[in-house]
Amino acid sequence: MADPTDLDGLLRRWADEQRLDVRETEAVLHAILPPAPAAAPAAASASLPATWWSDLSTQVSAAIVLATVRPATVASS
Amino acid sequence: MTVSADDRAAFTELFEQHREGVHAFLLARISDREVARDLLQETFLRVWHRIEEVTELDLGRQRAWIYTVARNLLVDRYRTDATRRATLHAVAHGSDRAGREQADGSGQLVARDQLAHLRRAIAALPDDQREILSMAVVAEMTSQQIAEALELPAGTVRYKLHRARARLAAELEDT
Numbered sequence: 001m002a003d004p005t006d007l008d009g010l011l012r013r014w015a016d017e018q019r020l021d022v023r024e025t026e027a028v029l030h031a032i033l034p035p036a037p038a039a040a041p042a043a044a045s046a047s048l049p050a051t052w053w054s055d056l057s058t059q060v061s062a063a064i065v066l067a068t069v070r071p072a073t074v075a076s077s
Numbered sequence: 078m079t080v081s082a083d084d085r086a087a088f089t090e091l092f093e094q095h096r097e098g099v100h101a102f103l104l105a106r107i108s109d110r111e112v113a114r115d116l117l118q119e120t121f122l123r124v125w126h127r128i129e130e131v132t133e134l135d136l137g138r139q140r141a142w143i144y145t146v147a148r149n150l151l152v153d154r155y156r157t158d159a160t161r162r163a164t165l166h167a168v169a170h171g172s173d174r175a176g177r178e179q180a181d182g183s184g185q186l187v188a189r190d191q192l193a194h195l196r197r198a199i200a201a202l203p204d205d206q207r208e209i210l211s212m213a214v215v216a217e218m219t220s221q222q223i224a225e226a227l228e229l230p231a232g233t234v235r236y237k238l239h240r241a242r243a244r245l246a247a248e249l250e251d252t
Contacts, residue, residue, distance in 0.1 A: 020117075032122050033089070
């Protein structure tokens with residue numbers, strides 16, 4: 001049984017009744033300021049692996065080496 | 078109106094900072110949850126329309142500005158005696174949320190009766206005491222914050238809060 005002189009406890013219960021809940025608060029906020037549309041994710045970042053830059057650098061380096069090193073058989077002929 | 082991300086962020090921060098206090102202030106005067114929510118929305122809509130101006134004010138003046146808007150909206154809404162009578166009736170009989178309470182034991186029944194008694198006692202407080210009590214208890218505002226909002230000395234706020242609590246305590250002890 002609640003103590004009739006527990007004014008603070010009763011006031012806390014009364015306060016809980018009074019407050020807006022999260023859903024009501026969001027409804028008020030969104031009525032004034034509709035949520036901003038979410039930014040579209042970049043297509044490239046969605047499809048490429050995280051190591052794409054390192055992989056590309058390695059492949060480019062290898063291609064440059066292949067193109068600049070003349071095979072010995074060709075040089076001697 | 079072009080909505081910049083900065084304005085949106087500034088408004089959201091203001092809304093979070095002041096919504097509970099403004100709502101408590103409105104409920105103390107109008108008490109009907111639906112009406113108080115509508116007025117809360119209208120208050121912050123006006124804040125949004127003046128967001129650049131409001132954000133240039135310091136916190137104390139921002140608070141005073143926002144509560145002045147809310148007070149003016151209340152005055153508009155509060156002109157008829159019928160509205161006021163409905164308000165006090167709603168305070169005395171609790172909100173719709175309170176009406177959903179389920180009492181399934183004698184202890185809860187007693188507690189519910191005490192809460193109903195408290196609501197009636199709060200409804201019977203003078204308007205200014207009920208307003209300050211609501212802002213202090215529901216929105217958990219300090220005396221200084223309430224003083225800024227209502228443009229009163231902080232000592233006056235503390236005195237009225239003390240008087241309100243003393244009156245409620247006396248009412249509850251009489252039961």
